[in-house]
Amino acid sequence: MVVLQPDPFLSELTSMYERSTEKGSVWVTMKRSSMKCQARLKKMAAKGEAVEYRCLVRATDGKKNICTALSAKEYLKFQASYATVLKAHMHALKKRERKDKKKAAEVEKIPEKAPKKQKKAPSSKKSAGSKS
Structure with a gap:
């Protein structure tokens, strides 16, 4: 993997995007890193020294890693x-088709028949508090 300064990294990343315009992908990952091994980190923590963390940015197009x-x-x-x-x-991205939204829009356009309301028959039970 080639470790670059930030400006050359961005120019190389631009060329990766240009190469993959028609076909291919570019993956970019970012993570926190101290750029030191675990043993050295433990020694620094034991001494009470502050650890400076850096942001490690990686990019690959499947063939080249920077x-x-x-x-x-x-x-x-x-x-x-x-x-x-x-x-x-961003112009090289393809717009994703969303099937769910299309179906929902078609369903809203078609008017549905409202179900018939059922009438309740009066009950023949007498209430407990009434006299007949």
Whole structure:
């Protein structure tokens, strides 16, 4: 996996989206990472040192894998640039057909016959408090 700085990562991600416009997919994952092994993290916790967590961003199109690690300061700038890249390549998405909404719309258009109301026959029982 190729670890890149944030700006080259975004340019490579753009080229991945362009290659997969007609056919294919691009998967992007983000996760919190300290970029240190578990043993070192335990030693730091025992000493009382603060652990700086970073955001690990990975992208793959099935053939090529790229990743970058972002600090908290870099994250907001990266997120804005990443949103721009996503908006620029949303045109390749296919609109999902929703069968349930179509069926519901057709059912509403067809007027249904209202069921007949049944009349209750007067009961022949006498109430307990009345005199006859």
